[in-house]
Amino acid sequence: MNESQVWALEVEDLTVAYADKPVLWDIDLQVPKGVKMAIIGPNGAGKSTLVKAAMGLVKPVAGEVRVFGKSRESAEGQIAYVPQRSTLSWDFPTDVIDVVTMGTYGRVGWFRRCGAAEKKEAEAALDQVGMSEFARRPIAALSGGQQQRVLLARALVQAAPIYILDEPFQGVDAPTERAIIEVLDGLADDGKTIIVVHHDLQTVPEYFDAVLLLNVRAIDSGPVGDVFTEENLRLTFGGRVGVLAASGAGGV
Amino acid sequence: MDIFGDYTLRLVALGSAVLGATSGALGSFAYLRRQSLLGDAVSHAALPGIVLAFMLTGSKVPLVLMLGAGMAGWIGTLAVQVVVRRSRVPYDSALGIVLAVFFGFGLVLLTHIQKFPNAAQAGLESFLFGQAASLLRRDVVTMAVLGAAALLALVLLWKEFKLLSFDPDFAASLGLPVRRLDGLLTLLLVVAIIIGLQTVGVVLMSAMIVAPGAAARQWTRRLAPMVAVAAAIGIFSGVTGSVLSSYIPRLPTGPTIVLVLSVIVVVSLLMAPQRGLLWRSLRLGVLRTAPDLDPVLMHLYALSHQHPDDPDHGHSVAVIRTMSPPEAKVDAALEQLADRGLARRTADAGWAPTPIGRREAQRILDREAGEES
Numbered sequence: 001m002n003e004s005q006v007w008a009l010e011v012e013d014l015t016v017a018y019a020d021k022p023v024l025w026d027i028d029l030q031v032p033k034g035v036k037m038a039i040i041g042p043n044g045a046g047k048s049t050l051v052k053a054a055m056g057l058v059k060p061v062a063g064e065v066r067v068f069g070k071s072r073e074s075a076e077g078q079i080a081y082v083p084q085r086s087t088l089s090w091d092f093p094t095d096v097i098d099v100v101t102m103g104t105y106g107r108v109g110w111f112r113r114c115g116a117a118e119k120k121e122a123e124a125a126l127d128q129v130g131m132s133e134f135a136r137r138p139i140a141a142l143s144g145g146q147q148q149r150v151l152l153a154r155a156l157v158q159a160a161p162i163y164i165l166d167e168p169f170q171g172v173d174a175p176t177e178r179a180i181i182e183v184l185d186g187l188a189d190d191g192k193t194i195i196v197v198h199h200d201l202q203t204v205p206e207y208f209d210a211v212l213l214l215n216v217r218a219i220d221s222g223p224v225g226d227v228f229t230e231e232n233l234r235l236t237f238g239g240r241v242g243v244l245a246a247s248g249a250g251g252v
Numbered sequence: 253m254d255i256f257g258d259y260t261l262r263l264v265a266l267g268s269a270v271l272g273a274t275s276g277a278l279g280s281f282a283y284l285r286r287q288s289l290l291g292d293a294v295s296h297a298a299l300p301g302i303v304l305a306f307m308l309t310g311s312k313v314p315l316v317l318m319l320g321a322g323m324a325g326w327i328g329t330l331a332v333q334v335v336v337r338r339s340r341v342p343y344d345s346a347l348g349i350v351l352a353v354f355f356g357f358g359l360v361l362l363t364h365i366q367k368f369p370n371a372a373q374a375g376l377e378s379f380l381f382g383q384a385a386s387l388l389r390r391d392v393v394t395m396a397v398l399g400a401a402a403l404l405a406l407v408l409l410w411k412e413f414k415l416l417s418f419d420p421d422f423a424a425s426l427g428l429p430v431r432r433l434d435g436l437l438t439l440l441l442v443v444a445i446i447i448g449l450q451t452v453g454v455v456l457m458s459a460m461i462v463a464p465g466a467a468a469r470q471w472t473r474r475l476a477p478m479v480a481v482a483a484a485i486g487i488f489s490g491v492t493g494s495v496l497s498s499y500i501p502r503l504p505t506g507p508t509i510v511l512v513l514s515v516i517v518v519v520s521l522l523m524a525p526q527r528g529l530l531w532r533s534l535r536l537g538v539l540r541t542a543p544d545l546d547p548v549l550m551h552l553y554a555l556s557h558q559h560p561d562d563p564d565h566g567h568s569v570a571v572i573r574t575m576s577p578p579e580a581k582v583d584a585a586l587e588q589l590a591d592r593g594l595a596r597r598t599a600d601a602g603w604a605p606t607p608i609g610r611r612e613a614q615r616i617l618d619r620e621a622g623e624e625s
């Protein structure tokens with residue numbers, strides 16, 4: 001890596017506070033193009049907030065986010081976002097194909113309806129996540145894993161160079177987890193950059209090649225082999241390290 | 253019925269239909285965005301605007317009064333936002349505060365102008381509960397034009413409003429101006445409310461906003477049909493209420509419309525397929541007989557720990573059955589676990605967890621440990 005490298009995502013001196021309480025403190029992060037990076041940290045570490053700040057959904061107190069070297073504002077359409085499944089109202093009256101088609105709304109433009117081309121893209125994305133038969137199913141009738149796949153398909157139709165997923169494996173069944181990982185691997189093979197807020201320490205070395213350890217401050221970030229150490233995990237998670245050694249970092 | 257009575261009825265029915273269509277369509281979005289109380293706050297907040305508009309202009313032209321109502325209602329929504337952003341008062345309390353303050357102020361103004369000897373103010377108090385019989389041709393024309401404009405805006409920005417209502421964060425991530433869209437949709441809701449104030453009144457107007465959407469949601473599974481059905485329910489209630497109140501003496505139109513609407517809501521909540529209470533109680537019966545997978549998986553996982561070096565070691569169904577409560581459907585659960593790739597049959601006709609099943613079980617354990625800590 002040379003000095004002049006353009007990072008896919010670069011966060012500089014980022015501080016975010018809710019009601020005077022800092023949830024992210026002076027974060028610096030460089031995400032190289034084409035990596036699969038996990039964001040790991042205890043509850044309340046600011047993982048989702050970091051992702052939202054990168055998307056421009058929360059306003060930082062200080063700091064900057066750059067996408068491919070440019071300011072975040074000018075990087076519209078560069079990042080496809082998969083929000084946490086549980087933050088959505090799944091009782092909304094719509095069906096699967098409609099939700100996936102929403103991924104094209106940024107491209108379609110004002111006052112225009114989505115046409116056959118958009119529908120075709122949505123069907124292809126549904127096929128990629130193995131949900132083709134569910135196209136006309138109301139979203140209220142989906143299981144947790146199916147919901148997650150639909151959200152992933154919606155991000156896929158955006159065809160963005162960067163994918164940010166917030167807790168995509170939370171409460172999903174094993175086949176869905178496999179399906180998501182396969183899709184993410186495919187995206188990585190196409191040179192896309194993938195950032196995942198992740199919960200399960202055990203699977204970090206298997207699923208990802210880079211990791212950010214976060215607990216309000218950025219403890220460390222870089223390749224999994226260098227950064228995902230017991231020492232760093234202790235710094236990130238504090239006292240609960242006994243559990244960690246047994247379940248995660250010991251295998252690295 | 254003489255010709256004049258017929259004409260009045262037709263006018264009132266037409267006005268009520270316009271009001272029902274707009275409040276039904278726009279109210280659906282308020283319902284889906286869980287902003288039902290906002291409609292209540294806006295309609296109550298409109299009262300001082302109506303009285304002030306009259307005091308400043310001395311006119312009772314509908315457009316003037318609606319403008320006053322709309323501005324007061326809009327200022328009310330802004331006041332709610334300011335309270336929420338600048339203090340620790342939660343959203344619903346802020347709505348309550350704004351509703352009470354504005355409505356109280358409106359009542360004070362209304363009482364104040366009653367003292368004037370001039371009879372021009374007569375009729376303003378009918379905005380409290382509405383007085384459909386006072387609808388004139390120019391009122392209905394104003395309502396129709398405003399309603400058509402609001403519905404046109406809704407159609408033009410349909411996909412943006414849909415996405416805003418379903419997933420505002422994702423809308424923002426696409427680069428849509430979420431705050432401006434949110435403001436516009438709220439403005440359209442204000443328009444829908446002021447259209448109905450003369451007919452239904454500030455006190456009952458919120459029912460016209462919430463109820464059609466709530467009823468329509470029970471019968472539909474997609475947004476466009478839901479909004480269409482809500483508008484149809486609004487129109488039907490408006491027309492039926494007008495006709496009923498014109499044939500039965502001393503039956504006020506606004507409250508009658510709301511009563512018709514309430515009957516539709518109750519029927520919808522009870523009877524609708526899939527979502528209705530009757531349907532759900534039937535379906536709950538089916539769910540109760542479905543096998544519970546997690547405990548069986550946990551037993552398999554626990555058994556597999558006895559043979560850490562031999563992941564293929566199978567355990568008989570009988571063993572798992574003795575570990576389970578007598579009413580558990582162990583065989584069905586095992587089959588379903590196999591379907592999901594979590595368990596498999598072993599060579600010795602027993603059962604073992606798959607690697608995925610083992611991880612799933614560990615995850616359930618971790619989650620339970622996490623909940624206890």
